[in-house]
Structure formats: C-alpha cells, structure tokens
Amino acid sequence: MIQAVEYWTGRRKELLPHEQGSIFKVDVDLKAALCFPNSYYVGMSNLGFHTAYWYFNLPENVKAERAFFEGRTRPLSLESGRPLNLFDIVGFSINFELDYLNILQMLQSAKIPPLSKDRKEEHPIIFIGGFITYFNIKPLLPFIDFAFLGDSEDLFDEVLKRLVHWRRAGQRKESLLESLSDIEGIFVPRFPGKLKVQQARDLDSFETVSRIITPYTEFKNMFLIEIARGCFHKCSFCVSGHVYEGARTRSVSQVIQSCEKGLKITNRIGFIASAPSDYPEIDILCDFLDRAGAKVSFSSLRANSIKKSLLSLLVKSGQRTLTLAPETGGERLRFDINKKIDNDTFFKVINMAKNLGIKKIKLYMMFGLPNEEEFDLKQTIEFIKDVSNILPVKVSLTPFIPKPRTPFEKYEIDDKKKIRDKILFLRNSISRFRRVKIAFDGVKTAHRQALFAKGDESVLYDEAKKHNII
Numbered sequence: 001m002i003q004a005v006e007y008w009t010g011r012r013k014e015l016l017p018h019e020q021g022s023i024f025k026v027d028v029d030l031k032a033a034l035c036f037p038n039s040y041y042v043g044m045s046n047l048g049f050h051t052a053y054w055y056f057n058l059p060e061n062v063k064a065e066r067a068f069f070e071g072r073t074r075p076l077s078l079e080s081g082r083p084l085n086l087f088d089i090v091g092f093s094i095n096f097e098l099d100y101l102n103i104l105q106m107l108q109s110a111k112i113p114p115l116s117k118d119r120k121e122e123h124p125i126i127f128i129g130g131f132i133t134y135f136n137i138k139p140l141l142p143f144i145d146f147a148f149l150g151d152s153e154d155l156f157d158e159v160l161k162r163l164v165h166w167r168r169a170g171q172r173k174e175s176l177l178e179s180l181s182d183i184e185g186i187f188v189p190r191f192p193g194k195l196k197v198q199q200a201r202d203l204d205s206f207e208t209v210s211r212i213i214t215p216y217t218e219f220k221n222m223f224l225i226e227i228a229r230g231c232f233h234k235c236s237f238c239v240s241g242h243v244y245e246g247a248r249t250r251s252v253s254q255v256i257q258s259c260e261k262g263l264k265i266t267n268r269i270g271f272i273a274s275a276p277s278d279y280p281e282i283d284i285l286c287d288f289l290d291r292a293g294a295k296v297s298f299s300s301l302r303a304n305s306i307k308k309s310l311l312s313l314l315v316k317s318g319q320r321t322l323t324l325a326p327e328t329g330g331e332r333l334r335f336d337i338n339k340k341i342d343n344d345t346f347f348k349v350i351n352m353a354k355n356l357g358i359k360k361i362k363l364y365m366m367f368g369l370p371n372e373e374e375f376d377l378k379q380t381i382e383f384i385k386d387v388s389n390i391l392p393v394k395v396s397l398t399p400f401i402p403k404p405r406t407p408f409e410k411y412e413i414d415d416k417k418k419i420r421d422k423i424l425f426l427r428n429s430i431s432r433f434r435r436v437k438i439a440f441d442g443v444k445t446a447h448r449q450a451l452f453a454k455g456d457e458s459v460l461y462d463e464a465k466k467h468n469i470i
Contacts, residue, residue: 021212025063033087037102045218055156084110094130097452134243139460150197223262228273252281275302325364329383
C-alpha cells in the first residue's frame with residue numbers, strides 16, 4: 001500500500017495541475033469510483049469515459065473520482081488518492097476486449113473479490129458500461145453486479161437516484177439490485193431479464209464533449225465533440241455499423257454551440273464519429289472553424305468522402321499525417337467485405353493530400369479475412385508499395401477478428417500457425433520497401449480478443465484462473 005500511495009502521489013502531482021475541468025467534492029451520500037481499465041493516456045482520450053464522469057458528478061450528493069489501470073500497483077483514485085475498496089460503487093468503462101483481465105487485476109489489487117458471488121455487503125457494488133455492452137457482456141457476467149447497456153445518457157439520473165436511496169436507507173445490496181433490474185437498459189445478472197440495449201434517438205437532447213482537457217492524452221489539449229453515432233456504412237467485419245439502428249447525427253447548430261464552448265478553453269477542436277467526413281454539414285463546420293482560427297482534427301476519415309477543403313483545413317491546422325483504412329489492397333476482397341471504395345479513390349486522395357502538404361500516410365489493414373486467398377495478400381503488398389511511391393507509409397496490419405452481431409460473426413479467426421505464416425510472408429515482402437514501416441498485432445492477443453469477443457461466461461473465468469486472479 002505504501003508503494004501505491006507513493007506512486008499515486010507522484011502521478012497526481014504530475015497530472016492534476018494540468019487538467020481543466022476536474023471535479024472535487026466533499027460530504028456526499030454516494031462515493032463512486034469510475035475506472036478505465038487501461039492507462040490514463042488511453043482513458044482520457046475516450047469520450048464515453050468523460051461522459052460518465054460528468055453525469056455521475058451532476059447530483060450534488062454524489063461524487064465520482066477516476067482510477068486507471070497501472071499494472072499490478074494497487075489502484076487509487078486520481079482526485080483524492082482513495083483506495084477503490086473504500087468507495088460505495090466501482091464502475092468500469094470498457095471499450096476493448098483485451099482490457100477484461102485488467103478489470104479483474106484492478107479489483108484483485110484493490111482487495112475487492114473479483115467474483116460477485118464472493119463479495120460481501122461491505123464490498124462496493126461493481127458495474128460496467130461502454131462500447132462492449134452493445135454486443136457481448138457474457139464474459140463479464142460472473143464478475144459484475146449490474147451493467148448499463150448501450151447508450152446510457154437517459155439512464156444515469158434514475159440509476160443514481162436509486163443508488164443514493166440505497167445508501168441513505170441502509171438497504172441491502174439484494175434490494176438495490178432487484179430495484180435496478182426493473183430499469184430498461186440495466187442488466188442485473190442476479191435478476192436476469194431481457195438484454196435490452198438502449199439507443200438514443202435524439203442526439204441533440206444531450207451533449208457529448210470533452211469534460212476534462214489535458215495534455216496527457218492522444219488528443220493533446222483538444223476539445224472533442226461527438227458529431228454522429230453509428231455508421232452510415234455496414235462493413236461486414238465492423239461492429240459499429242451493425243449494433244446501432246442506423247447512423248444518427250447532431251444538428252450543425254448544436255455542434256457549433258459546442259465548438260464555441262470549446263474555443264473558450266482551447267483552439268484545438270476534434271470531431272468524433274465513425275466517419276466524420278460523412279457528416280452532412282461537415283463543410284459548414286470546417287468553414288466556421290477556419291474563420292475562428294481553430295486547429296481541427298478528426299477521429300478517422302473515409303476516403304470517398306474526403307474533400308479538398310477538409311484536407312486543406314487539416315494541413316492548415318498543422319496535421320501532417322493522413323490516416324486511411326483500406327482494410328485490404330485488392331478491390332475484390334474489399335468489396336466482398338462491403339467496403340465499397342475502389343483503389344483509384346484512395347490514390348486520388350493520397351495524391352491530393354501530398355499536393356496540399358501532407359507528409360505521411362498511415363494505413364489500417366487486415367489479413368485473414370473470410371474468402372481471402374494468397375492473391376489478396378499480394379494485392380495488399382502491391383497497394384502498400386504503390387502508396388509508398390507517393391508518400392512514406394506507416395502500416396498497421398491486424399488479423400481479422402470475428403465480432404458478434406456482424407455478418408462475419410460465424411467465421412473463425414485463423415489458427416495461430418496460419419497467422420504466423422501470413423505475418424512472415426507480409427513482413428518479408430513489405431520490409432523491402434524503403435519508405436514503409438509496419439506493425440503487427442501479437443498472435444496470442446489476437447486469439448484472446450477473438451475468444452472474449454464471442455465468448456460466454458466461462459471464457460474470462462478460465463483465463464482469470466490461468467493468471468491466478470481468482
């Protein structure tokens with residue numbers, strides 16, 4: 001414990017003075033720890049985590065503090081340095097399957113029994129939310145008391161009221177959880193009902209923006225604004241295009257209001273969506289921010305909706321790397337996975353980017369896709385070579401991972417030997433190109449992610465036993 005206190009004393013001194021928007025409270029009825037099962041850098045880059053922190057701190061009689069995964073160090077809250085086992089409730093925002101074990105390690109290091117059946121009345125209530133709740137929470141069911149399913153903005157108020165009543169009335173956990181199970185969008189394993197994932201219909205009814213500005217994130221000192229939720233496209237491998245009932249956008253007037261709010265704090269504005277360049281009024285937003293002298297960034301861009309005006313603004317904002325996701329180099333396979341963008345479109349965008357001042361290209365690509373043949377891998381190699389003849393390239397190559405609720409959910413990930421063989425083939429071929437840097441995901445981590453993505457209640461339990469977490 002002394003080591004953890006010393007570690008977090010140093011971290012708090014490093015991080016808190018540079019934050020704008022941190023919330024500190026005393027004398028409240030309900031104390032919540034909101035945890036991100038990855039680093040501060042990753043967690044504070046996530047708008048969903050910002051949103052939960054904001055909503056949990058809205059009631060005067062509730063305070064929420066943040067905690068992050070820092071290896072096997074005992075996790076303490078950032079705001080006060082309080083151990084997690086001294087909070088009334090502990091929640092985890094989960095967006096990536098490989099963070100599952102981090103959750104259990106945090107609980108174990110905090111002296112909270114990871115399995116819900118082993119926890120007593122004196123232990124905190126454990127809950128989850130985040131993107132994974134849209135498609136598969138089964139691996140986490142043995143470890144949690146309840147879950148927010150899907151879009152949770154309309155659920156926070158009622159859930160917090162019942163949690164505060166539980167603390168004030170001195171109720172037993174059983175009574176609280178039975179009460180929460182009546183709320184549509186809340187799933188309680190002890191009182192199982194229908195898994196009803198919530199979908200917010202009107203994004204203008206709430207605001208999803210950065211609540212804390214900090215230099216220690218992927219989006220350094222940037223005010224992030226979610227402009228759309230869901231995806232206009234339905235690529236067969238991608239969860240985002242299938243778990244939502246269509247794409248929903250915020251009105252341009254509300255987004256501009258959020259921009260004006262952000263510009264009072266920083267001149268750096270970032271737009272978050274599955275494909276921000278698809279936003280119907282993106283030209284209006286870019287024109288507004290250009291006139292305001294803002295620096296603009298986007299979470300991702302789709303090649304067939306990138307315009308010259310958008311690229312010009314990015315370059316003017318100081319951006320020198322353009323990120324694209326062709327997924328594969330051949331049009332046959334790309335169209336087969338329902339990403340219907342031809343190679344000419346990618347090369348037109350890359351050449352235009354070069355002419356405007358972009359210096360590097362980053363590509364996200366996959367291998368091991370359904371119906372993939374050796375010829376498709378060779379086309380990926382040629383595609384990367386052709387891009388590198390225009391600009392230096394950094395390529396991230398990952399194995400295909402089948403996800404639930406997608407058209408490809410019934411396919412299996414390549415076996416480990418096949419993945420290794422393909423990595424060796426791709427690496428040996430691509431490493432000959434002078435202006436290309438490549439990075440591959442690990443084979444073991446890819447298989448673990450695939451296992452957790454479609455797994456049931458046993459898969460995380462078995463993995464935790466292997467790692468002596470339970």
